[in-house]
Amino acid sequence: MMFGATLLLAMREIRRHLLRSFLTTLGIIIGVAAVITMVTLGRGVTASVQDQIASLGSDVFIIFPLNDGRTPPRPFDADDVRAVEMQIAGVLTVAGNVSADVIAFHNGQDWNTAVRGADNAFLTAQSIAIDEGRAFTQAEMSSGQNVCIVGTKVHEAIFVAGVSPLGEELRLGNVPCTVIGLFEERGQGAADQDADNVVMMPLKTVQRRFTGNDDLQYFVVKYDAAYSSANIQDALVGLLRERRLLQPGQSNDFDIVDTAQVNDAVSNVTGVLTAVVAAIAAISLIVGGIGIMNIMLVSVTERTREIGIRLAIGALAREVRLQFLTEAVVLCCFGGLVGIGLALGLSVLLSAAIDIPYVFDPAVNVGSFLFSAVMGVIFGYYPAHRASQLDPIEALRHE
Numbered sequence: 001m002m003f004g005a006t007l008l009l010a011m012r013e014i015r016r017h018l019l020r021s022f023l024t025t026l027g028i029i030i031g032v033a034a035v036i037t038m039v040t041l042g043r044g045v046t047a048s049v050q051d052q053i054a055s056l057g058s059d060v061f062i063i064f065p066l067n068d069g070r071t072p073p074r075p076f077d078a079d080d081v082r083a084v085e086m087q088i089a090g091v092l093t094v095a096g097n098v099s100a101d102v103i104a105f106h107n108g109q110d111w112n113t114a115v116r117g118a119d120n121a122f123l124t125a126q127s128i129a130i131d132e133g134r135a136f137t138q139a140e141m142s143s144g145q146n147v148c149i150v151g152t153k154v155h156e157a158i159f160v161a162g163v164s165p166l167g168e169e170l171r172l173g174n175v176p177c178t179v180i181g182l183f184e185e186r187g188q189g190a191a192d193q194d195a196d197n198v199v200m201m202p203l204k205t206v207q208r209r210f211t212g213n214d215d216l217q218y219f220v221v222k223y224d225a226a227y228s229s230a231n232i233q234d235a236l237v238g239l240l241r242e243r244r245l246l247q248p249g250q251s252n253d254f255d256i257v258d259t260a261q262v263n264d265a266v267s268n269v270t271g272v273l274t275a276v277v278a279a280i281a282a283i284s285l286i287v288g289g290i291g292i293m294n295i296m297l298v299s300v301t302e303r304t305r306e307i308g309i310r311l312a313i314g315a316l317a318r319e320v321r322l323q324f325l326t327e328a329v330v331l332c333c334f335g336g337l338v339g340i341g342l343a344l345g346l347s348v349l350l351s352a353a354i355d356i357p358y359v360f361d362p363a364v365n366v367g368s369f370l371f372s373a374v375m376g377v378i379f380g381y382y383p384a385h386r387a388s389q390l391d392p393i394e395a396l397r398h399e
Contacts, residue, residue: 024295025335027288028375032339032368033346034281039364040347042274044356046267059225060125061236062257064218074253075215080243084219088235090227095122096216098206104199105171109158113151115172115199117206125222133166133181136202144204148172149181153197172199175209229258285371288335289379296328296383304390311390321388328380329373336372340365 015021065073078096085094098117103110119141122128130149140147150165159165165179177199186195207214223232233256240254310320343365351358 020295021331021334024291025288025331025338027284027291028332028335028372029288029339029342031282031285031288032336032372033342034284035278036340036343036364036368037346037350038277038281039274040343040359040361041350041354041356042270042277043359043361044347044351046270046274047359048356049270059223059229060259061221061223061229061233062218062259063221063236063240063254064257065254066252074244075217076219076254077214077216080240081216081219083239083243084221084236087239088232090224090232091221092224093121093125093222094219095119095125096203096219097122098203098211098215098217100206100210102172102199102210104154104158106158106168107160111154111157113154113172113197113199115148115201115206115210117201117203117210119203122203122220125220128186129184130181131184132164133179135181141202141204144202144208146175146177146205146209147180147201148177149183149200150179151183151196151198152185153194154199155182170199172201173210177201177205229260233258285375289332289375292328292331292376293379293383296324296380297386299327300324300383300387303387308390317388321384324384324387325377325380328384329376332372332376332380333369336369339372340369343368 063076065075067073076096081094081096085091095118099114102113102115104113120135123130123135131152133149135149136147139145148170150159150170155165158170159168165182168179170177170179183196183198183200221232221236223229236256237252241252244253246253311317348358
């Protein structure tokens with residue numbers, strides 16, 4: 001009952017000085033909004049990068065040749081792929097890949113894209129799903145037939161909207177192909193490449209019609225998660241060094257990227273950066289708390305006579321302390337609520353502006369609100385204690 005009456009008195013006092021109350025809470029509003037917005041954007045950036053890494057496949061090694069600066073990188077070939085698949089335990093799928101930039105023509109339209117040569121094993125290794133149509137048949141892959149699967153960007157650019165592309169004839173440079181499938185939308189891929197702006201054909205077709213050789217630009221290895229990725233990577237290094245005739249002490253002329261390690265590294269880095277930025281933004285909360293304390297001290301001075309009257313007619317010191325402490329907490333809670341609303345709008349707008357997913361985190365929002373309430377207790381206690389310790393007689397004399 002006493003707390004309810006104290007809360008009503010606090011609300012009445014805040015309403016009497018509405019503009020001052022709002023300006024007082026501005027620091028809390030900005031602080032809460034900054035912390036939540038920074039954390040939300042950090043989570044969005046992390047999710048965006050993880051999605052890009054996921055487009056490379058999970059539990060996957062990507063092996064590509066390195067350039068030593070003097071000679072062109074030595075490419076891989078089909079024998080390397082077969083050796084890895086047959087000789088290393090824990091390997092599920094191995095698939096080579098080649099690609100070339102081309103201009104796609106269809107229906108009187110042209111579009112700059114990339115033709116990628118790969119077999120079904122590559123789709124499996126990188127978890128690439130087909131939305132409509134089918135994958136390649138064994139006969140199409142073995143004989144290198146002119147069939148293709150198109151990405152969503154290519155479909156939108158040169159095909160009739162709302163009409164299935166299956167069975168349509170597409171020309172890539174001077175090479176015709178029949179569309180047998182449409183990929184699901186994948187978004188941004190590795191190395192800032194658009195994973196949806198691609199046309200995939202059987203590996204042998206691209207090697208014969210576009211690159212003119214049997215080389216592989218890189219290959220992917222999908223491994224069983226039950227096996228140690230470090231052991232598999234060591235076995236890969238040993239096998240490839242042996243096949244490429246590298247002598248002891250000679251540097252590897254290839255590199256191996258583990259998508260799981262990249263994902264963990266990115267998550268750790270973005271997590272630390274988000275925490276640092278949020279901590280910097282939280283400084284404004286402390287500044288806002290100091291502003292609350294300042295205004296509450298001014299309020300105590302302005303209401304000295306009122307405090308003296310309350311104490312003179314029997315109010316206890318703890319009741320006076322509770323009233324001023326409640327005012328400080330209510331101000332901070334109000335600032336916290338407005339800050340959460342402001343952060344929600346800013347997070348949605350900024351996420352859309354920089355093209356990252358909006359990731360709502362209830363814990364961050366609730367935690368920020370509770371922290372703002374704690375700030376009210378911390379910075380409101382001294383003014384409240386000072387008010388409760390006033391001498392009634394001296395307070396009544398105050399003009």
